Amino acid sequence: MTTELTAYIEGIGILGPGLTDWPSTREVLTGGQPYLSSKTVMPTPELLPAAERRRASDIVKLTLVTSLEAITVAGLEAASLPSVFSFSNSDGLNCCTICEMLASGDRQISPTRFHNSVHNAAAGYWSIATGAMASSSVLCAFDASFGAGLLDALTQVVVDDSRCILMASDTPYPEPMFSKRPIPDNFGIALVLAPQASLQTKAQIKVSITHDDACKFNDTSLETLRMAIPAARGLPLLQAIAQQKNRRVVLDYLDNTRLAIEVSQC
Amino acid sequence: MKPLLLSRFTATSCIGRGLQETLDALRRRQQALKPCNFETVDLPTFIGEVAGVDDVKMAASMADYNCRNNRLALLGLEQDGFADAVNIAADKYGRDRIGVFIGTSTSGILETELAFRERDPVTGALPAGLIYNKTQNTYSVADFTRQYFGLSGPAAAVSSACSSSAKVFSAARRMMEAGLIDAAVVGGVDTLCLTTLYGFTSLGLLSTQACRPCDTERDGISIGEAAAFALLERPSPNPSSNEDIHAVLLLGIGESSDAYHMSSPHPEGLGARMAMQQALQSAGLNPTDIDYINLHGTATPSNDAAEAKGVTAVFGHDTPCSSTKGATGHTLGAAGAVEAVICALALQNGLIPGGLNTRKTDSLLKLNYQLQNRNQPLAYVMSNSFGFGGTNCSLIFGLAQSEEPNQ
Numbered sequence: 001m002t003t004e005l006t007a008y009i010e011g012i013g014i015l016g017p018g019l020t021d022w023p024s025t026r027e028v029l030t031g032g033q034p035y036l037s038s039k040t041v042m043p044t045p046e047l048l049p050a051a052e053r054r055r056a057s058d059i060v061k062l063t064l065v066t067s068l069e070a071i072t073v074a075g076l077e078a079a080s081l082p083s084v085f086s087f088s089n090s091d092g093l094n095c096c097t098i099c100e101m102l103a104s105g106d107r108q109i110s111p112t113r114f115h116n117s118v119h120n121a122a123a124g125y126w127s128i129a130t131g132a133m134a135s136s137s138v139l140c141a142f143d144a145s146f147g148a149g150l151l152d153a154l155t156q157v158v159v160d161d162s163r164c165i166l167m168a169s170d171t172p173y174p175e176p177m178f179s180k181r182p183i184p185d186n187f188g189i190a191l192v193l194a195p196q197a198s199l200q201t202k203a204q205i206k207v208s209i210t211h212d213d214a215c216k217f218n219d220t221s222l223e224t225l226r227m228a229i230p231a232a233r234g235l236p237l238l239q240a241i242a243q244q245k246n247r248r249v250v251l252d253y254l255d256n257t258r259l260a261i262e263v264s265q266c
Numbered sequence: 267m268k269p270l271l272l273s274r275f276t277a278t279s280c281i282g283r284g285l286q287e288t289l290d291a292l293r294r295r296q297q298a299l300k301p302c303n304f305e306t307v308d309l310p311t312f313i314g315e316v317a318g319v320d321d322v323k324m325a326a327s328m329a330d331y332n333c334r335n336n337r338l339a340l341l342g343l344e345q346d347g348f349a350d351a352v353n354i355a356a357d358k359y360g361r362d363r364i365g366v367f368i369g370t371s372t373s374g375i376l377e378t379e380l381a382f383r384e385r386d387p388v389t390g391a392l393p394a395g396l397i398y399n400k401t402q403n404t405y406s407v408a409d410f411t412r413q414y415f416g417l418s419g420p421a422a423a424v425s426s427a428c429s430s431s432a433k434v435f436s437a438a439r440r441m442m443e444a445g446l447i448d449a450a451v452v453g454g455v456d457t458l459c460l461t462t463l464y465g466f467t468s469l470g471l472l473s474t475q476a477c478r479p480c481d482t483e484r485d486g487i488s489i490g491e492a493a494a495f496a497l498l499e500r501p502s503p504n505p506s507s508n509e510d511i512h513a514v515l516l517l518g519i520g521e522s523s524d525a526y527h528m529s530s531p532h533p534e535g536l537g538a539r540m541a542m543q544q545a546l547q548s549a550g551l552n553p554t555d556i557d558y559i560n561l562h563g564t565a566t567p568s569n570d571a572a573e574a575k576g577v578t579a580v581f582g583h584d585t586p587c588s589s590t591k592g593a594t595g596h597t598l599g600a601a602g603a604v605e606a607v608i609c610a611l612a613l614q615n616g617l618i619p620g621g622l623n624t625r626k627t628d629s630l631l632k633l634n635y636q637l638q639n640r641n642q643p644l645a646y647v648m649s650n651s652f653g654f655g656g657t658n659c660s661l662i663f664g665l666a667q668s669e670e671p672n673q
Contacts, residue, residue, distance in 0.1 A: 003444065003445040003446050005444055005446075052528075086422075088403070088405075089403065089404065090404070090425075095375075098461055098465075099375075099378055099379055099382045099461075100382060102379050102382065102460045102461065102464060103379065103382035103383045103385075107460065107464045108464070108467075108468065109461075109464055109465060109468055110468055111468045111469045111529065113465075113468075114461075114464075114465030114466070114468050114469060115469070115528045115529045115654055115655075116528075117461060117465065118371060118425075118427045118653075118654050118655060119371070119404050119425035119426070119427075120425060120426040120427055120653070120654070120655045120657060121528070121654075121655060123426065123523070123655055123657065124523075124528050124654065124655025124656055124657070125528070125655075127523040127524070127525040127655070127656060128525055128526065128527070128528070128656075130525070131525050132523060132525055133522055133523050133524070133525050133536075133537060133540060134522070134523065135436070135521030135522060135523070136426070136521075136523050136657065137424065137426075137433065137436075137437060138424065138425055138426040138430075138657070139422040139423065139424060139425070139437075140403070140404035140405045140422065140423045140425055141405050141408070141421065141422045141423065142399055142403050142405040142406075142409065144405075144421075144422075145405075148420070148421070148422040151420055151441075151446070152422065152437060152440070154444070155437075155440035155441055155443070155444040155446070156440060158444050159439075159440045159443040159444050160440070175390065176382075176385060176390050176391050176392045177378075177392070177398070179391060179392070180392060180396060180398040181398050181399070181403075209362075209420075209446065254418075254420075254421060255418065256418075257362070257418055257419075257420075
């Protein structure tokens with residue numbers, strides 16, 4: 001028997017190379033506009049207090065920008081939302097700098113560098129910025145991180161009968177680590193998931209585990225993006241939502257274990 | 267929540283390999299923290315190092331995963347018949363019906379720290395031998411565990427600093443209740459590395475002595491390393507055998523976020539209090555039902571003060587409590603799982619482990635802090651795990667017989 005998890009998507013946020021927000025991304029994913037890749041423009045996270053804003057690394061900015069877009073569209077307050085953060089690595093630049101310093105004659109890394117190095121740094125900043133005291137999951141599953149985050153968020157929705165926000169983001173490492181892990185740019189997706197349909201519902205999703213092949217994009221630039229950044233493995237789901245028709249998509253997850261998603265419009 | 271059975275569990279830390287050595291060390295109040303002599307680290311602090319980690323040999327098929335963190339994971343998995351129990355469960359449920367959720371904070375970062383010393387002098391490139399995804403990446407230890415057992419169900423590393431391997435129980439619970447899996451391998455593995463030793467130094471949070479939780483003169487943590495695992499299954503509907511009724515159940519989980527500061531806890535312990543209250547609520551228990559609290563008890567001035575405020579707000583001043591970090595050190599992302607196993611041992615053996623190294627309990631904390639071991643039957647115990655970024659998780663464990671008084 002296949003277990004199927006049902007949730008309703010109430011809000012979507014996105015930021016990545018050539019993708020500035022959900023309305024413009026929707027145009028790209030439905031073929032209304034061509035996809036033109038260009039370096040991700042990172043906005044200033046206004047929500048953070050000045051001191052934290054100064055110290056915020058790209059992964060913090062990514063999660064804040066995408067989550068605020070999703071929460072605003074859903075018409076919700078972040079303060080009471082349980083959250084799931086799924087990153088294939090913590091902030092890449094910060095990690096690389098720490099490793100360089102530890103290999104040098106002076107190993108005195110700064111306190112800010114250290115607390116920014118934890119995988120849950122963005123979750124910490126996010127809760128400070130939004131005042132959210134609900135539980136948060138902070139996950140990593142390498143290239144499977146989007147799927148791992150989506151499944152965890154779905155279990156919160158289904159088992160705990162609660163709304164939940166998923167934030168899947170990735171940041172690049174500079175060299176020399178870039179050669180070991182070539183993530184080309186900042187990219188993030190945020191989804192607000194709910195257990196029941198509401199006026200804000202954008203789509204219903206029914207998710208199960210499958211061994212079917214993952215959906216690919218016909219557009220080579222979008223397909224390159226999907227394969228290059230783990231969080232972008234979620235883009236076929238966003239395309240199905242953008243197309244506003246009932247469709248089954250399969251997302252990459254672990255090895256040959258993938259996620260089948262029946263997307264239907266509400 | 268629906269109770270979950272810890273059908274097998276194990277822990278390996280500086281106080282011992284496996285359950286028997288761990289229990290013996292707790293009973294003997296064995297001191298295993300030692301002045302730091304790790305790698306090239308030149309810091310005036312104490313560490314809890316697991317002996318023999320570098321002697322662990324990876325099978326050829328797993329060679330790409332070879333790093334200190336996965337060597338310790340392997341050492342841990344091979345204690346107490348844990349691997350056999352997982353394989354039996356895999357035969358019973360199917361390898362695609364067992365999830366893997368492992369907590370870690372730094373995974374195999376040591377491998378990359380060392381690789382940065384070997385950069386090509388001309389190009390700056392890292393050595394070809396560094397296999398990022400199998401070692402440094404945060405998922406590495408969960409991937410290693412999954413591959414070790416040949417499992418194909420859902421998996422993730424949980425990495426929320428020092429609450430990581432408490433929160434794995436929560437991830438597994440949701441997956442099991444959702445019906446995606448029938449069992450889960452949960453655990454925590456973290457190993458000594460330069461990032462944490464120098465990082466905690468930068469925050470002024472490393473003790474210069476063996477850490478002294480809840481002491482008036484506590485001055486910081488002693489970093490340790492550990493691998494601890496549990497196999498979670500649904501409990502038998504009709505517990506009958508002796509083994510069944512002495513089994514340990516996970517009964518309650520509470521999680522919260524401080525939303526206060528990146529590296530300091532909420533001064534009133536508000537997030538901690540919420541996590542403890544939620545754990546009690548999810549277990550359907552009252553504060554007076556809890557016989558022992560295994561504190562997060564890191565021995566930093568601010569953690570112990572904030573945690574004590576949270577504990578006393580929920581429990582008052584009488585519930586016996588202690589921190590076992592004086593024995594194991596603070597094993598960071600592995601601490602939640604190590605202390606879950608210590609709670610399970612405490613329940614099965616009727617032992618409240620007294621805290622080590624604490625000479626004079628800080629009276630301002632107003633806790634019933636246990637300095638000596640106490641032998642008494644325990645029905646329900648709580649374990650607290652809190653971390654950087656204000657992440658909190660409390661777990662409640664109990665004996666199956668306490669749940670089934672008529673059996």
